[in-house]
Amino acid sequence: MVEELANAIKRYREAADLTQMELAERMGVSRKTVNTVENGIFAPSIVVALKFANALEASVEDLFQLQEK
Amino acid sequence: MVDDYETAEQFGKTRALAAPFIGAFILALQQGVVFAWDWGSTSSGALIQTSAWLFFAIVMLLLLLSGGGWFLPRKARTLADDEPSKANRDRAIKIGFVVSIFTCFLVVAVSPFDPLPAQRAGHIIASMGLGTAFVALGIGELYSNG
Numbered sequence: 001m002v003e004e005l006a007n008a009i010k011r012y013r014e015a016a017d018l019t020q021m022e023l024a025e026r027m028g029v030s031r032k033t034v035n036t037v038e039n040g041i042f043a044p045s046i047v048v049a050l051k052f053a054n055a056l057e058a059s060v061e062d063l064f065q066l067q068e069k
Numbered sequence: 070m071v072d073d074y075e076t077a078e079q080f081g082k083t084r085a086l087a088a089p090f091i092g093a094f095i096l097a098l099q100q101g102v103v104f105a106w107d108w109g110s111t112s113s114g115a116l117i118q119t120s121a122w123l124f125f126a127i128v129m130l131l132l133l134l135s136g137g138g139w140f141l142p143r144k145a146r147t148l149a150d151d152e153p154s155k156a157n158r159d160r161a162i163k164i165g166f167v168v169s170i171f172t173c174f175l176v177v178a179v180s181p182f183d184p185l186p187a188q189r190a191g192h193i194i195a196s197m198g199l200g201t202a203f204v205a206l207g208i209g210e211l212y213s214n215g
Contacts, residue, residue, distance in 0.1 A: 021074065029151055030077050035215040036153040042213070048152060 002069040009038045009063055012056040027051040077148035080138050084149075085210035092203030095129065098122075099196035108186040122192070129199050133162065133206065157209030165202025172197040 024031040036042035138146045
């Protein structure tokens with residue numbers, strides 16, 4: 001069984017009315033980090049995943065899920 | 070006033086656009102010197118040429134390994150050297166390494182039929198590795214910037 005990392009970052013970010021740059025500044029990372037993770041181009045480290053969770057006031061499990069390909 | 074986030078963003082975009090051109094320039098330079106370089110010569114002109122190319126190649130290698138932005142403010146440089154950039158760089162270096170090894174294989178295979186001076190063989194291998202690594206870095210960065 002092949003699994004991939006899915007995320008709900010865009011939904012949470014838009015619910016918080018934040019642009020990618022605003023979320024990046026809140027997290028202390030680059031906009032590119034937000035863009036690549038949000039679009040599933042890059043799987044983040046635990047540190048960056050926790051920063052997403054803190055900035056969006058959600059749990060890591062809410063933001064990231066494993067789903068079958 | 071431009072803050073560190075915007076500086077990092079601009080630098081990331083510039084790096085993404087510049088990297089493929091740097092790679093293409095390294096590969097074009099390699100092709101260009103085939104006809105102009107006096108391989109194995111110890112004349113002062115040839116030594117200056119060799120020194121200049123070595124300096125250029127070392128700076129390019131350091132640029133590839135570090136991600137550049139040497140003169141940016143510390144925070145902007147840290148932001149620009151983010152996880153996706155490091156991943157793109159690691160991938161580019163891996164591609165450059167594999168291309169260098171394959172170029173070595175070709176040099177070994179061709180040498181019995183068309184003997185190459187050691188200097189020329191080293192120049193070809195280094196140029197192929199560095200050039201393709203920069204092209205791969207640029208493609209990865211352009212894709213990441215969205």
